[in-house]
Amino acid sequence: VVDPNNFFESVEANYSLEDGWMWVIFDVVFAKPLTSDIMLQTWHENRVPNYSIIKNAWQISESKIVGTPDPIGMTAEVEISHNSSSPTCKTTDSCFYPSNAEILVGGIVTWTNDNSYLHSITSGTPLTGHDNRFAGYVSPGLTFQQKFTTSGIFTYYCVIHPWAMGQVTVYDEDGAKPTPTDPSKPPILVATTTQNGSLMIENEQNVVFANRDLRVIVSGHIQDVTKSKSVEITITRPDGTTSNLSTYTNERGYYSTPVQLDTKWKGGDYSISTSYRGAELGSITFHVSDH
Numbered sequence: 001v002v003d004p005n006n007f008f009e010s011v012e013a014n015y016s017l018e019d020g021w022m023w024v025i026f027d028v029v030f031a032k033p034l035t036s037d038i039m040l041q042t043w044h045e046n047r048v049p050n051y052s053i054i055k056n057a058w059q060i061s062e063s064k065i066v067g068t069p070d071p072i073g074m075t076a077e078v079e080i081s082h083n084s085s086s087p088t089c090k091t092t093d094s095c096f097y098p099s100n101a102e103i104l105v106g107g108i109v110t111w112t113n114d115n116s117y118l119h120s121i122t123s124g125t126p127l128t129g130h131d132n133r134f135a136g137y138v139s140p141g142l143t144f145q146q147k148f149t150t151s152g153i154f155t156y157y158c159v160i161h162p163w164a165m166g167q168v169t170v171y172d173e174d175g176a177k178p179t180p181t182d183p184s185k186p187p188i189l190v191a192t193t194t195q196n197g198s199l200m201i202e203n204e205q206n207v208v209f210a211n212r213d214l215r216v217i218v219s220g221h222i223q224d225v226t227k228s229k230s231v232e233i234t235i236t237r238p239d240g241t242t243s244n245l246s247t248y249t250n251e252r253g254y255y256s257t258p259v260q261l262d263t264k265w266k267g268g269d270y271s272i273s274t275s276y277r278g279a280e281l282g283s284i285t286f287h288v289s290d291h
Contacts, residue, residue, distance in 0.1 A: 074107040095164035126162035219256035238268025
């Protein structure tokens with residue numbers, strides 16, 4: 001960083017490799033207020049420069065005063081920060097601010113996208129996927145709202161930028177802090193798989209298998225697993241027949257396995273359930289057709 005006019009008070013650079021791309025975020029503190037546009041010049045080892053003009057780049061915000069926290073109420077606001085589109089935000093837990101929003105049961109959380117990119121607010125985690133509690137997309141400058149009618153601790157993430165994760169803690173009316181939602185019984189995850197990609201199947205959904213290929217992927221999670229464990233999978237077909245098979249988790253408790261629903265084409269309602277030591281982990285029912 002070359003700063004002959006001493007515009008900068010400090011400059012910190014963080015980088016991260018994600019999916020073959022190198023992301024670099026510069027955290028710049030200016031020595032005095034500036035109102036002009038920015039011209040960035042970059043170059044690689046061949047010393048070939050690239051230029052980029054960034055207009056209206058400055059965002060002036062008041063310093064946050066640290067003091068007695070506000071009482072928990074019926075509304076909470078979350079900012080999708082300016083650096084949430086870069087993986088470096090996860091190093092400071094600043095992809096969503098605050099990373100843990102707190103409200104009373106029946107309250108509403110509002111997310112505001114202060115970033116220049118589209119983001120999603122998707123309940124669940126990047127490892128286990130969408131748990132079907134809530135989801136929405138937020139364009140730059142717009143907001144997304146979600147009402148929480150039950151107490152609990154709800155995690156969420158951005159499906160476009162999966163390193164961006166946050167949490168909503170919903171308290172009872174008496175202010176009692178909820179116990180964490182038991183992750184040992186998450187909704188079961190089932191996805192179709194084809195040469196064109198995969199599609200997550202939701203409960204009671206009508207699923208079209210145009211090529212009549214009844215292959216899916218079943219995945220899920222068991223909490224507090226210190227070594228690989230066996231998970232039982234039961235398939236119930238439209239004619240009432242069943243099949244049982246088993247798979248194993250990894251050391252972190254996650255499992256994922258391909259499943260053939262039937263050896264011959266058969267449309268109708270299918271159910272898949274998983275269990276561990278006789279206790280059900282999750283189940284899903286969906287309708288299969290070829291058109």
